Amino acid sequence: MVNEWAALERAGEWAGLEGNALDEYVVLVADIYNAEMATYDEFENYEEEYFQFLNNRVFSNDRVVDLLRSMDVDDEAVQAFQAGRVPVAETYRTERMLDHGLDELVDLIMILKLVERYTTVANQEYIQSRYRFQKLLFATNLDLKETQTGSIVDESELGLLETTGYRYSFTKRRSGPFSKDAYADKDRLYANGLIEEDVIADEGTDEVAEHEHTYGIKLSFNGELLLNRFSDLLENFSSDILFYWNQSQEKAIEALVGRTHDEISEYINERADIEDRETGATLLPPRQAQFEDSEDEGVGGITEVMTNA
Amino acid sequence: MLFGTPVDELVAAIREEIIGDQLTLEQHPEGIDRLDQHGWLVQHSLWLIHCEQLIGDEGNRRLDFYLSTKSIPKNTEILVCIEDGSEEKRAQLEKEYGSRIRVVTGKRLLVAKASSYLNTANPIKGRAGKEYILAWNNAVCTLLDEFGEANYG
Numbered sequence: 084m085v086n087e088w089a090a091l092e093r094a095g096e097w098a099g100l101e102g103n104a105l106d107e108y109v110v111l112v113a114d115i116y117n118a119e120m121a122t123y124d125e126f127e128n129y130e131e132e133y134f135q136f137l138n139n140r141v142f143s144n145d146r147v148v149d150l151l152r153s154m155d156v157d158d159e160a161v162q163a164f165q166a167g168r169v170p171v172a173e174t175y176r177t178e179r180m181l182d183h184g185l186d187e188l189v190d191l192i193m194i195l196k197l198v199e200r201y202t203t204v205a206n207q208e209y210i211q212s213r214y215r216f217q218k219l220l221f222a223t224n225l226d227l228k229e230t231q232t233g234s235i236v237d238e239s240e241l242g243l244l245e246t247t248g249y250r251y252s253f254t255k256r257r258s259g260p261f262s263k264d265a266y267a268d269k270d271r272l273y274a275n276g277l278i279e280e281d282v283i284a285d286e287g288t289d290e291v292a293e294h295e296h297t298y299g300i301k302l303s304f305n306g307e308l309l310l311n312r313f314s315d316l317l318e319n320f321s322s323d324i325l326f327y328w329n330q331s332q333e334k335a336i337e338a339l340v341g342r343t344h345d346e347i348s349e350y351i352n353e354r355a356d357i358e359d360r361e362t363g364a365t366l367l368p369p370r371q372a373q374f375e376d377s378e379d380e381g382v383g384g385i386t387e388v389m390t391n392a
Numbered sequence: 393m394l395f396g397t398p399v400d401e402l403v404a405a406i407r408e409e410i411i412g413d414q415l416t417l418e419q420h421p422e423g424i425d426r427l428d429q430h431g432w433l434v435q436h437s438l439w440l441i442h443c444e445q446l447i448g449d450e451g452n453r454r455l456d457f458y459l460s461t462k463s464i465p466k467n468t469e470i471l472v473c474i475e476d477g478s479e480e481k482r483a484q485l486e487k488e489y490g491s492r493i494r495v496v497t498g499k500r501l502l503v504a505k506a507s508s509y510l511n512t513a514n515p516i517k518g519r520a521g522k523e524y525i526l527a528w529n530n531a532v533c534t535l536l537d538e539f540g541e542a543n544y545g
Binding site: 086087088089091092102103106109110113114116117120121124125126127128129133250263369 | 409411461466467469479482491494497498500501504505507508509511512513516517518519520521523524534
């Protein structure tokens with residue numbers, strides 16, 4: 084878990100505060116929090132003991148309760164603060180659920196689309212390995228990088244990858260191009276019950292986290308339902324960004340679907356010329372942007388405060 | 393200047409609220425000139441950003457890129473300052489960047505949020521505080537490695 088301290092603010096939002104009232108509340112609870120943290124002993128972790136600390140020594144403080152009352156917060160919420168029964172863990176769960184930006188959601192949807200299309204084109208139950216899954220994503224972004232249509236800002240050597248494609252950075256591993264973030268997103272889809280991963284062979288591949296067994300990836304029932312629900316949207320990509328992304332993904336599927344593991348390796352190496360690259364080198368950056376220098380320095384810019392702990 | 397206060401005074405105000413070793417706090421006001429140095433930037437755990445650097449015509453595309461992609465460790469705290477208190481700007485920031493940033497609209501709120509964060513990600517709070525910092529440190533190393541900047545000073 085990260086950003087545990089944000090529970091201070093989340094609890095205020097849970098109580099229904101917003102805008103200036105929420106700000107005023109945060110200033111007060113932070114003041115109490117800092118004072119109580121200074122006198123409290125060490126924490127083993129920022130979980131249950133920490134939540135109890137927040138409830139017993141911060142949220143239930145009389146100053147907090149008085150402030151909430153003065154702000155006409157719902158009685159039930161005030162009583163929860165007073166009694167030290169604020170559901171801190173729930174506020175985290177809410178934050179995490181809302182923590183997917185649109186870009187992230189598009190990545191996840193496009194992965195679902197990839198799984199559905201690959202298994203359909205291949206007429207197979209699964210994408211036959213995590214290795215193949217990673218290389219399909221890489222081939223998609225590689226095709227976007229090499230595609231030059233001129234219809235979208237295209238002044239960089241990244242081609243369409245400037246504006247569309249997966250936001251994954253691929254580095255060279257023993258198995259070839261691999262993205263840690265793509266792996267994490269695959270796990271997120273699994274954790275949310277949208278894809279299934281089954282062991283389909285006892286021997287592994289040379290892919291990261293696939294040395295002992297080979298894992299097949301397919302849509303779950305819920306994943307199919309989700310894709311069906313948005314099938315019209317996904318069949319008729321109206322934006323250039325999604326259209327070209329989908330087009331490159333289809334080309335990647337077509338290119339890899341009939342190839343064996345070794346043939347995929349050979350194909351990727353021919354396309355991306357990765358054989359001579361050092362392990363760990365970035366082979367393909369994520370979707371980029373064309374940066375421009377800010378000409379306005381009058382607003383003061385960015386200031387950082389650094390801890391060296 | 394931030395909220396009509398010199399930045400060094402704001403830093404001093406934050407320092408006063410920090411438990412333990414206050415010498416661990418340093419200010420780098422030249423940050424905007426080094427936005428292109430991603431490897432340097434991500435080695436800072438707390439960022440204070442003027443909202444004009446993210447929204448409107450003056451928005452900085454590098455910052456937007458870092459925030460829109462996974463180019464900053466989740467444990468890094470990013471406080472975006474709205475000096476005129478505009479609710480419209482606040483809504484826009486929250487819509488575009490969600491919970492990845494925290495909006496502050498005044499000096500007291502800035503000090504409150506920065507100090508709460510630094511008192512949580514703090515080794516003086518024992519194993520939990522150390523692990524918080526370790527998680528941030530590991531995320532930075534992973535990012536630098538992924539971007540090929542492992543040896544960046």
